[in-house]
Amino acid sequence: MHRYLRGVADVSIVACAIGALLFAARATAVAQQPPLQAADLILTNGRIVTVEDGAPDAQAIAVRGDRIIAIGSSPDMQKHRGATTQVIDLQGQLVIPGFTESHGHFTGIGQAELNLKLMPTKTWDEIVAMVAEAAKSAKPGQWIYGRGWHQEKWDVKPKENVEGFPLHKSLDVVSPNNPVLLTHASGHASFANAKAMELSNITRRTEQPLGGEILKDASGDPTGLLRETASGLIKRGAGEPKPTIQDQVARERKILELADKEVLSKGITSFHDAGSTFATVDLMKKMIDEGKLGVRLWVMLRDANERLAPGLAKYRTIDYGQGHLTVRAIKRSMDGALGPRGAWL
Incomplete structure (x- = not known):
């Protein structure tokens, strides 16, 4: 064989050997590559908003635990489907990222679920009626709580008011023996009935607290409205059995x-x-x-x-x-x- 051709043959043999080794190595790597984890949930055939500049929308999404593991087309998600994967056909419905609450009071939301929900109310009379209903089933001395009222959202001002805020006597009529405390939607004020103020020793002689105000009428008596730190004067739960x-x-x-x-x-x-x-x-x-x-x-x-x-x-x-x-x-x-x-x- 010509010396040049022999050299080419030698190179070819070496190249083939290297290629075989690379192929074997690749086959081994593929064999050793762990299989894709099955998703717990796959949403298909939807309109997925990703908020990603490179791929702002998609058709399907795969979720495992509390993490998104894949986004793409509906066929793409099939490789993430396992025996126990829940698959939901969205039929064109929209899926968007979850909202972020930028400022809220988490425990306040939970407490509101246990108390009177005053957010939808449109008049003070409506709130009084809700308190009256709660008082019917309340135990003697049990506190009645509520949250969410806002005087600017009422259709009309209370008939008797100071600065647009009602007087506590309207609550006293429907709940004379049960203390009532209703927190403003902002959380920066509250409204108490006479029983709640009595148990908290709030009278016309109570000094205004630093950083707060006990709103008073023209004669100097508390109206029931407590602004800012004045709400802290209320002794919540006073008169009730101490919980274990x-x-x-x-x-x-x-x-x-x-x-x-x-x-x-x-x-x-x-x-x-x-x-x-x-x-x-x-x-x-x-x-x-x-x-x-x-x-x-x-x-x-x-x-x-x-x-x-x-x-x-x-x-x-x-x-x-x-x-x-x-x-x-x-x-x-x-x-x-x-x-x-x-x-x-």
Whole structure:
């Protein structure tokens, strides 16, 4: 054989050998590559909004646990389908990313589920009627709570009012023996009946608290409206049997469960909680570990400075429980709110 051709042959043999080795290596790698994990849920034939510049929309999505594992066409998702995968044909319906609540009070939402829901009310008389109904089934001395009223959303002003706010005597008529406390929609004011103020020792002689106001009528008597820090003068639960530790923990867990259910039902998957205590954060962690909270929480701590300072470093948390809890801010109120007219304007 010609020396040149022999060299070519040698090179060809070497090339073939290398190619065989590469093919074998590739085949081994493919064989060793772990199979795709099956999705728990696949949504197909929909309009998926991704909010990704490169691929703003898609037809299908695959989910495993609480993470999206694939987005693409409906045929693309078949490789993620397993024996137990739930497949939902959206039939053209829209799927969008979950909403993020930028400022809310998580426990307040849960508490509202246990109390009178005053947000939809359009008149003060409607609120009085709700309290009257609650008083019929309340135990003697049991407190009646509600939240969500806003005087600017009422169709008409109460007949008797001070600065557009009602007088407590209308509540006293329907609930003379049960203390009533109704929190403003903003959370920056509350309204109490005579029994609640009596149990809290709030009278015409009570001094105005720093950072708050007991609204009074022309004769100097409290109307029932308590702005800002004045709401803290109310002794919630006074006169009721003191709950056991077990009852208290059960109620706190129920509040978080109800809040989680409510926000998720509205499409909110991330929630900026504007002020919770160390104890509430501890309970949030525990319930996340138990798989009882589905929403992702970004929490601001709220407590007195002397309690906050020693605990901040310990409680600083980022993406705990696979991203379900972050604690990395504190809440401070520097002024009042516009709704109940407690701001310094």
